Amino acid sequence: MEIDNPTPEELQRCHLARLPPYTEIDFKAFTKKSPAFKKIWIKCSGRLDFQDPETLKVLTAATLEIDFGLKIDLPDDRLCPPVPNRWNYVAWIQALLDTTSPTYRDEYDPDRKVVGLDVGTGASAIYALLCLRTRPNWTMCVTDVDKKSFDSAARNLALNNMLTRTKMLQTMETNALVPLNFLKVDRLDFTICNPPFFSDEKDMRSSIKGEGKSWTPNSVCTGSGTEMVCEGGDLGFVTRMVEESLLLKDKVSWYSSMLGKMSSAKAIVGLLKKHGITNWAVGCLEPGATTKRWVVAWSFGDYRPRNDIARIETIANEYLPFPTMYKIPLTADQSTESVRETINTNLSALDLCWSWDTSTWTGVGVATQNVWARAYRRKHEKKMKEQAATRTSKEDSTMDEETDVGNVTIAFRIRILGASLEEETESKVLVEWLQGTDKVLWESLCGAIHGYFRKR
Numbered sequence: 001m002e003i004d005n006p007t008p009e010e011l012q013r014c015h016l017a018r019l020p021p022y023t024e025i026d027f028k029a030f031t032k033k034s035p036a037f038k039k040i041w042i043k044c045s046g047r048l049d050f051q052d053p054e055t056l057k058v059l060t061a062a063t064l065e066i067d068f069g070l071k072i073d074l075p076d077d078r079l080c081p082p083v084p085n086r087w088n089y090v091a092w093i094q095a096l097l098d099t100t101s102p103t104y105r106d107e108y109d110p111d112r113k114v115v116g117l118d119v120g121t122g123a124s125a126i127y128a129l130l131c132l133r134t135r136p137n138w139t140m141c142v143t144d145v146d147k148k149s150f151d152s153a154a155r156n157l158a159l160n161n162m163l164t165r166t167k168m169l170q171t172m173e174t175n176a177l178v179p180l181n182f183l184k185v186d187r188l189d190f191t192i193c194n195p196p197f198f199s200d201e202k203d204m205r206s207s208i209k210g211e212g213k214s215w216t217p218n219s220v221c222t223g224s225g226t227e228m229v230c231e232g233g234d235l236g237f238v239t240r241m242v243e244e245s246l247l248l249k250d251k252v253s254w255y256s257s258m259l260g261k262m263s264s265a266k267a268i269v270g271l272l273k274k275h276g277i278t279n280w281a282v283g284c285l286e287p288g289a290t291t292k293r294w295v296v297a298w299s300f301g302d303y304r305p306r307n308d309i310a311r312i313e314t315i316a317n318e319y320l321p322f323p324t325m326y327k328i329p330l331t332a333d334q335s336t337e338s339v340r341e342t343i344n345t346n347l348s349a350l351d352l353c354w355s356w357d358t359s360t361w362t363g364v365g366v367a368t369q370n371v372w373a374r375a376y377r378r379k380h381e382k383k384m385k386e387q388a389a390t391r392t393s394k395e396d397s398t399m400d401e402e403t404d405v406g407n408v409t410i411a412f413r414i415r416i417l418g419a420s421l422e423e424e425t426e427s428k429v430l431v432e433w434l435q436g437t438d439k440v441l442w443e444s445l446c447g448a449i450h451g452y453f454r455k456r
């Protein structure tokens with residue numbers, strides 16, 4: 001069979017779907033790719049004036065064009081979104097979804113259809129543009145209360161041929177923030193939102209001037225009152241979203257929002273915990289030297305996000321969800337081959353669905369209950385022996401060996417790291433929690449797997 005080489009478009013698509021978050025922007029490289037940016041760069045002798053609205057506009061347009069192939073046209077009196085901050089939020093959401101997929105994949109699945117909602121899309125429709133451009137199988141819903149922003153968002157989506165993949169709704173302050181009925185959608189995979197941060201105009205003006213801070217904000221804010229102010233500020237807005245989510249529950253797989261301050265992120269996590277929500281994720285957006293922002297996402301489902309997505313180190317443990325990763329260090333005398341053998345022998349003997357991928361040194365297990373408990377194992381071994389004794393035909397044997405995993409109580413992945421020569425890491429076993437609600441069961445599983453490697 002002849003395999004076609006990928007076209008430049010296919011390569012570009014593949015590259016965009018896996019773009020990492022920004023750590024910095026190489027402005028010098030931009031001057032070679034954008035004449036408009038080069039003009040500004042020369043004018044300011046290489047010291048960009050982030051307090052100048054025109055500079056911000058040109059920088060945003062150049063970043064979108066160069067890094068994403070997107071066009072943008074913004075009114076002067078509406079927010080000009082800094083791309084690194086917005087992209088890092090989108091990249092975080094993508095990782096959250098990629099690591100909580102029903103297929104237990106830990107990476108982008110180009111065939112997965114995803115529907116998102118951008119609450120308060122703004123004049124740029126920035127989140128919708130970035131999501132749709134980088135993930136061809138995604139579609140978006142977008143809302144806004146402000147007519148001028150809404151019309152401008154429509155223009156920007158049209159400019160990038162994305163209107164057919166977007167459902168737009170101009171909404172009202174009094175309407176729901178996640179208006180599934182008005183949007184005429186049954187469910188969503190995620191919501192994304194940069195809420196108005198301030199509770200009144202005075203608060204907004206003093207924050208923009210940097211009053212009460214030991215530093216001045218690094219960029220000018222071109223946002224209007226409607227964009228930046230709402231009752232209760234970001235905390236009030238996201239509290240409303242949490243309250244709505246208590247009614248909508250798993251009609252949305254992941255609710256999320258950006259928050260301006262760590263204290264607001266902590267307050268939202270406190271609220272989630274108060275309502276008994278145990279599946280959440282906290283991230284920090286800090287692309288380069290820009291203002292730090294926080295992101296919180298929560299779910300009523302039982303797919304567990306990868307540990308590095310759900311937990312950041314810069315916030316106290318009480319605000320973080322339960323760890324979803326457990327590391328088992330290996331000693332020098334434990335070869336990765338023998339470790340693989342130990343894992344496969346022990347897990348294949350249990351009454352669970354276990355599959356091992358030789359090429360990636362990774363296995364996935366799915367169980368309906370605590371099948372590693374001693375009492376369960378004894379019962380299972382006895383049953384297996386009885387079945388083997390009465391087995392009469394080959395068909396019987398095939399049926400007996402299948403494990404029914406209709407009700408998934410826990411799913412997990414085991415990875416042996418340091419097994420291949422390319423990996424410059426010490427050998428260790430990583431156990432990851434993929435699905436389930438019972439953290440005691442998860443801890444018990446980690447203990448059982450660790451036990452396979454303890455010297456007796």
Ligand SMILES: C[S@@+](CC[C@H](N)C(=O)[O-])C[C@H]1O[C@@H](n2cnc3c(N)ncnc32)[C@H](O)[C@@H]1O
Binds near residue numbers: 086121124197
């Ligand atoms: C801070 S701006 C964010 C704009 C854009 N998403 C961005 O990140 O640059 C907040 C947006 O939310 C909109 N908004 C305010 N209240 C809203 C509500 N109740 N429902 C939908 N959008 C709302 C504002 O009009 C504004 O466009």
